[in-house]
Amino acid sequence: MSKRAVLLANLGSPDAPEEQPVREYLNQFLMDPYVIQLPWLLRRLIVSLFVLPKRPKDSAEAYASIWTEDGSPLITLSVELQKLLQQRLDMPVGLAMRYGNPSIESQLLVLAQQKDIEEVLFIPLYPHYADSTVTTSVEEAKRVVAKHQLNIKLNVLPPFYQQPDYIQALVDSTQEKLSHDYDHVVFSYHGLPELHLTKADPTGKHCLQSTDCCDKPSEAHATCYRHQVLRTTQLFVEKAGIPAEKYSIAFQSRLGRAKWLEPSTSDTLENLAIKGVKRVLVLCPAFVTDCLETLEEIEIAGKEEFIAAGGESLELIPCLNSHPAWVDTLANWCQQ
Ligand SMILES: C=CC1=C(C)c2cc3[nH]c(cc4nc(cc5[nH]c(cc1n2)c(C)c5CCC(=O)O)C(CCC(=O)O)=C4C)c(C)c3C=C
Ligand SMILES: [Fe+2]
Numbered sequence: 001m002s003k004r005a006v007l008l009a010n011l012g013s014p015d016a017p018e019e020q021p022v023r024e025y026l027n028q029f030l031m032d033p034y035v036i037q038l039p040w041l042l043r044r045l046i047v048s049l050f051v052l053p054k055r056p057k058d059s060a061e062a063y064a065s066i067w068t069e070d071g072s073p074l075i076t077l078s079v080e081l082q083k084l085l086q087q088r089l090d091m092p093v094g095l096a097m098r099y100g101n102p103s104i105e106s107q108l109l110v111l112a113q114q115k116d117i118e119e120v121l122f123i124p125l126y127p128h129y130a131d132s133t134v135t136t137s138v139e140e141a142k143r144v145v146a147k148h149q150l151n152i153k154l155n156v157l158p159p160f161y162q163q164p165d166y167i168q169a170l171v172d173s174t175q176e177k178l179s180h181d182y183d184h185v186v187f188s189y190h191g192l193p194e195l196h197l198t199k200a201d202p203t204g205k206h207c208l209q210s211t212d213c214c215d216k217p218s219e220a221h222a223t224c225y226r227h228q229v230l231r232t233t234q235l236f237v238e239k240a241g242i243p244a245e246k247y248s249i250a251f252q253s254r255l256g257r258a259k260w261l262e263p264s265t266s267d268t269l270e271n272l273a274i275k276g277v278k279r280v281l282v283l284c285p286a287f288v289t290d291c292l293e294t295l296e297e298i299e300i301a302g303k304e305e306f307i308a309a310g311g312e313s314l315e316l317i318p319c320l321n322s323h324p325a326w327v328d329t330l331a332n333w334c335q336q
C-alpha cells in the first residue's frame with residue numbers, strides 16, 4: 001500500500017496585527033488572480049491605488065482586536081485541529097496556509113521529504129466551492145508539485161457542504177447555543193462577487209439567470225457557491241429543527257464596488273432589529289475556523305450594529321474549530 005499523508009489548507013493571516021505585515025498579506029491575497037479576477041495590470045492598479053494606501057491600517061486594527069498571545073485565531077485554531085487529527089491518524093498530518101505562513105510550498109516539501117510518502121490528501125478547509133478559496137489552493141499545490149517535481153500524487157477532498165457527517169458535526173457543535181432561548185438565527189456566509197459565480201458556471205447559462213436558479217437541478221451546482229451555501233443551510237435547519245420564520249441567510253465581508261451576493265449581513269441584522277427582533281444568534285458555516293471575519297466582523301462590529309439598531313443581544317456561534325464531532329469526521333474521511 002502506498003504511504004499517505006494529509007495536508008490541511010486554510011486561508012492564512014498576516015504575521016502580526018501591524019500595518020506592514022498586513023500590507024504584505026493583503027498584497028499577496030488580492031494580487032491572486034482567483035481573488036480579484038481581472039487582468040494583472042488592472043488588478044495591480046486597483047490593489048495599489050484603492051486598497052494598499054488605507055486598508056492595511058484599518059485591517060491591522062481589526063486584527064489587533066482579536067489577536068491572542070499565541071497569534072492569529074485562524075492559525076492557532078487550525079494548529080489545534082491539525083494536532084488533534086494527527087493524534088487520530090497513523091499518517092503525517094500537515095497544515096498550510098494559502099497566504100502568509102506556513103505556505104503550501106513549505107509544507108508540501110516537508111511532507112514530500114518524509115520517507116515513502118506517495119500520496120497526499122489535500123484538504124481545503126472550506127465546505128463550499130469558490131475559485132477564490134478552493135481553486136486557488138489546489139492550483140498552488142499543483143504548482144508546487146510541478147515546480148519541485150515531487151514524486152507524490154495529490155488527491156483533493158471535494159467541497160463537503162452537504163456531506164451528512166459534516167452537517168451532523170455542525171449541528172452537534174451548535175447544540176449548546178441553540179438550546180437557549182433566541183429569536184432568530186442568521187446564517188452569515190462569506191460573500192462573493194456575482195461575477196465569480198457566473199464565471200465558474202460550466203454551462204454558461206445557469207447561475208444567476210433566474211432568482212430560483214439554485215433550487216433547480218443543474219450540473220452548475222458543482223461549482224456554485226450560492227447553491228452550496230443554500231443547501232448547507234437547508235440541511236442544517238432540517239436536522240436542527242429550525243422553522244423557516246426563525247432564520248435568514250446573508251453574506252458578509254464585501255470588498256470593492258462590484259455587485260456581491262445579496263443580502264448583506266449588515267442590512268439583515270439592521271432590518272431584523274428594526275422589525276423588533278431582540279436576540280439573534282449568528283452562525284458562519286463558510287468558515288470551519290473562527291477568524292477575523294467571525295470574531296471581529298460579526299462578534300464585535302455586527303453586534304454593535306445590531307444593538308445600535310435596537311436589538312438586545314447578538315451571539316456568535318463558534319465555528320467547528322476542534323469540536324470532537326468535526327475531528328471524528330475529518331479522521332474518517334482521511335481513513336477512507
Ligand atoms: C469562506 C471562504 C472565503 C471566501 C469565499 C472568500 C472570498 C473573498 N475574500 C476577499 C477578501 C478578503 N477576505 C479577507 C479575510 C478572510 N476571508 C476568508 C475566507 C473567504 N474569503 C477568511 C477566513 C478570512 C480571515 C482571515 C484571517 O486572518 O482571519 C480579507 C482580509 C481582511 C481584511 O482586510 O478585511 C480580505 C481583504 C475577497 C475579495 C473574496 C472573493 C473575491
Ligand atoms: Fe475573504
Ligand SMILES: [Fe+2]
Nearest residue numbers: 213214224227
Ligand atoms: Fe446557482
